[in-house]
Amino acid sequence: MRIFKKVFLWVYGFMVFMVLPWFLGAIYRGEQSFNVIEQAKYSLDRFGWVDCILGIFSYSIFYSSIILLPYIIIDRFFKAVTIMDPKI
Numbered sequence: 719m720r721i722f723k724k725v726f727l728w729v730y731g732f733m734v735f736m737v738l739p740w741f742l743g744a745i746y747r748g749e750q751s752f753n754v755i756e757q758a759k760y761s762l763d764r765f766g767w768v769d770c771i772l773g774i775f776s777y778s779i780f781y782s783s784i785i786l787l788p789y790i791i792i793d794r795f796f797k798a799v800t801i802m803d804p805k806i
Contacts, residue, residue, distance in 0.1 A: 727790070734783045741780045754781075 744750045751757045754777045762770040 730779075730786070733779050734787065737776050737779045738783055741776070 741750070745752050751760070754774060757777070758770050758774055761773045
């Protein structure tokens, strides 16, 4: 199970490393929308359903990184400390 967690974190980290700067730059320059639904409609009309699904997957990586990256960083640097009182 630990190897699965490590592989998952490496794959997720690579996807975040690729998607996060790309999306932040494109949203800042106005090349794509911050809203998933608007961008999905645009991709569906212009390129088809495969690009629409890929876009939705990329947006899910982008938005999940906002929540998961701080959690992973905190988990890596600050381990939980349990205090066991021998008097109990």
